[in-house]
Amino acid sequence: MSGENAECDNVTSYKPTELVMRFHDAPHYDFSFTSISNTFNPDSASYQAALIQLAWPFSAAIILVLLILACKACCCNRAKRKPRSVSKHRYGFLVPSVIALGVLAACFFATSNVGQGVECLTSRLVNIEDLLNSTVMQTAAISNVSISNVMQAINDTQWPPNTQDVADSLRQELATSRQYMEDVEQIGLEFQPTQFNDQLLLYQHWQNQVTLGFSAFVAVLALVAVYAVLVANPTFISCNQYSLGISLLLCAVVGSVEFGLSVGIADFCADPTTFFLDQLGDSETAEYYMFCNGTSGNPYASPLNEAMTFINEANVTLTDIEQQTNQSFIEVKQGLEGLYNDVQQLSITLECTQANHVYNSALHDVCTTATTGLVGLMACHATAALLLLIALVLLQHIAVYVPLKFYADTTAMQPLI
Numbered sequence: 001m002s003g004e005n006a007e008c009d010n011v012t013s014y015k016p017t018e019l020v021m022r023f024h025d026a027p028h029y030d031f032s033f034t035s036i037s038n039t040f041n042p043d044s045a046s047y048q049a050a051l052i053q054l055a056w057p058f059s060a061a062i063i064l065v066l067l068i069l070a071c072k073a074c075c076c077n078r079a080k081r082k083p084r085s086v087s088k089h090r091y092g093f094l095v096p097s098v099i100a101l102g103v104l105a106a107c108f109f110a111t112s113n114v115g116q117g118v119e120c121l122t123s124r125l126v127n128i129e130d131l132l133n134s135t136v137m138q139t140a141a142i143s144n145v146s147i148s149n150v151m152q153a154i155n156d157t158q159w160p161p162n163t164q165d166v167a168d169s170l171r172q173e174l175a176t177s178r179q180y181m182e183d184v185e186q187i188g189l190e191f192q193p194t195q196f197n198d199q200l201l202l203y204q205h206w207q208n209q210v211t212l213g214f215s216a217f218v219a220v221l222a223l224v225a226v227y228a229v230l231v232a233n234p235t236f237i238s239c240n241q242y243s244l245g246i247s248l249l250l251c252a253v254v255g256s257v258e259f260g261l262s263v264g265i266a267d268f269c270a271d272p273t274t275f276f277l278d279q280l281g282d283s284e285t286a287e288y289y290m291f292c293n294g295t296s297g298n299p300y301a302s303p304l305n306e307a308m309t310f311i312n313e314a315n316v317t318l319t320d321i322e323q324q325t326n327q328s329f330i331e332v333k334q335g336l337e338g339l340y341n342d343v344q345q346l347s348i349t350l351e352c353t354q355a356n357h358v359y360n361s362a363l364h365d366v367c368t369t370a371t372t373g374l375v376g377l378m379a380c381h382a383t384a385a386l387l388l389l390i391a392l393v394l395l396q397h398i399a400v401y402v403p404l405k406f407y408a409d410t411t412a413m414q415p416l417i
Contacts, residue, residue, distance in 0.1 A: 008116075008120035008123065008124070008361065008365060009120075009361065009364055009365070009368075009369070010357070010361050011357075011360050011361050011364045012357050012360060013360050014272075014360040014363040014364055014367070016269055016270050016367065017269075017367070017368055017371075019266075019371065019372065019375065020266045020269045020270060020367055020371060021266070021270065022266075023262050023263050023265075023266030023267075023375070024038060024263070024266040024267055024269075024270040025038070026038075026054060026263050026266075027054075028047070028050035028053075028054075029050055029053050030046040030049040030050055030053070031049045031052075031053070033053075034046075036050055038050075038267050038270075039267065039271070040264065040267040040268040040270070040271070040275050042264070051260040051261075051263060051264050052260065054259060054260050054263050055256040055257055055259055055260035056256060057256075058252060058255065058256045058259065058382065059249075059252045059253050059256040062248065062249060062252035062385060062389070063249065063252075065389060066245055066248065066249060069245070069392065069393065069396060070245075072396065073241065073396055073399075092394050093226075093229055093391050093394040093395055093398065094226060094229065094230075096387040096388070096390040096391045096394075097222055097225065097226050097387070097388070097391045098226070099387055100222060100383075100384045100387035100388050100391065101219055101222055101223065101226075103380050103383050103384045103387065104215045104218060104219050104222075104380065104384050105215075105219075106376070106380050107211060107215045107376075107377055107380040107381065107384075108212065108215065109376070110373045110374075110376030110377040110380055111207070111208055111211045111212065111373065111377065112373070113369055113370065113372055113373025113376060114204070114207060114208075114370050114373035114374055114377070115204055115207075115208055115373075116365075116369055116370075116373075117365045117366050117368075117369035117370025117371070117373060118200050118201070118203070118204035118365075118366070118370055119204065120361075120362070120365035120369065121200060121362050121365045121366045121370070122194075122197045122200055122201055124358050124359070124361055124362035124365065125193045125194045125197055125362060126194055126197070127358050128193040128289070128355050128358050128359060128362075129192070129193050129194045131354065131355050131358070132188050132189075132193070132355075133188075134349075135188045135346070135349055135350055136185050136188040136189060138346055138349060139181055139182075139184050139185040139188065139346060140185055141342075142181050142339070142342050142343060142346065143178050143181045143182055143185065146335075146338065146339045146342050147174055147177065147178045147181070147339060149335055150174055150332065150335035150336055150339055151171060151174055151175075153331045153332045153335045154167060154170055154171055154174075154332055156331075157329055157331070157332055159321075160325050160327070162324075163321050163324065163325060166317055166320065166321050167321070169317050170314050170317050170318060170332075173310045173311070173313050173314040173317065174310070174311075174314055176306075176310045177306075177307040177308075177310040177311050177314075177339075177343075180303040180304070180306045180307035180310070181303070181307050181343070183303040184300055184303045184304060184307070184346075184350075187284075187285055187299050187300055187303070188285070188300075190283060190285055193286075211377065214250065214254060217250075218247045218250055218251060218384070221240075221243045221244065221246065221247040222244065222247055222388065222391075224236070224240055224243060225240040225243060225244045225247075225391070225395065228240045229395065229398070237395065237398060237399050238399055240395065241392065241395055241396055241399060244388060244391060244392045244395060245392055247388055248385055248388040248389055248392055251381045251382070251384045251385035251388060252381075252382070252385040254381045255378050255380075255381035255382035255384075255385055256382075258374060258377050258378035258381060259378050259382070261374060261378075262371070262374050262375050262378050265366075265367075265370070265371050265374060266371065268367075269363070269366070269367035269371060272363055272366075272367065273290045273291070276290065277290070284297065284299040285299050288300075288352055289352050289355040289356055289359060290356070290359055291356075292352040292353060292355075292356035298350075298352070300347070300350045304343065304346070304347050304350070307343055308340065308343050308344070308347075311336060311339055311340050311343065312340070314336055315333075315336050315337075315340070318332060318333055318336060
């Protein structure tokens, strides 16, 4: 079995967090503003529309403010304005700008939470598959080795002439038990928990690259604007109104998208088992490990019980032969006893408790660690957008009230560095 990541939390049960439920309770409206169910359904066009409806208002508000600022910048007649001291505005600009840079740096930590959650999730799914594979191998060993050894012992035994029919019954009972063991093996093979791992790891890779690249790009634009104010360069200040506006717009759009995604993942985490069962085609094996309601719904129970029944019947048949012939068939008897113990041990291995704990830990990884990281990213980008908006207003004020012709002969804009 693959070792679990040391940073992954282990839990025995899963319950949606308060954060998840708060986002899950967000109103869901399609494009016609009709209320729809908040059940996670990514293939539904109306559900996708509801997430978009949640995402666009913040971006739309920022775009509206940017348009107003752009109109102000175009319409203001700088030549008619008297130069003023803008020292307070310069310091006021630097404060939100530097805080915004710190907030963008915090995005890197939020990204690591998302990555850790996805990595832990894929690791858990590998662990579950390893459990199933070990079960399949154990079952195959019983079918191909244990039962074959007993069959070979039966064939090698010199049966009295009047018991040959009974010996044939032994072979038939063991052959039937082998068929049931093969049924157990097929049940274990039908559930493939790692089928989504490649997509999850690909998402995690691109999400990490895009977030880091985007945050670095916005941070560079903000740093250039800060530098322009520090050195009191009029050309830089004039140009960086636009670069700061682009940074602000990008932060707003990304934060809006992350808000929609946060609501989507919260909808999933509110009832993840139902979604998984739907995607897996209501697999009995998956349902057994996910709910783990004792022996209820155990798909292995019937074939295992049938296999043990026929092994018991073979034992009874052998005991009858020994009583009839007054002989002991020790090798066959020991083989049957060992076979019965192997099947009994397999039934213990097939209990759902261990796999269920791993499954619940996987849900914790994606619905607590990764979700917290995604919400953190959304909060970082939204906060950075608001801080950059304040900085942009102050930068525009500086550019408007200090006309270019006054830079050379006024103390209003002496360099700070």
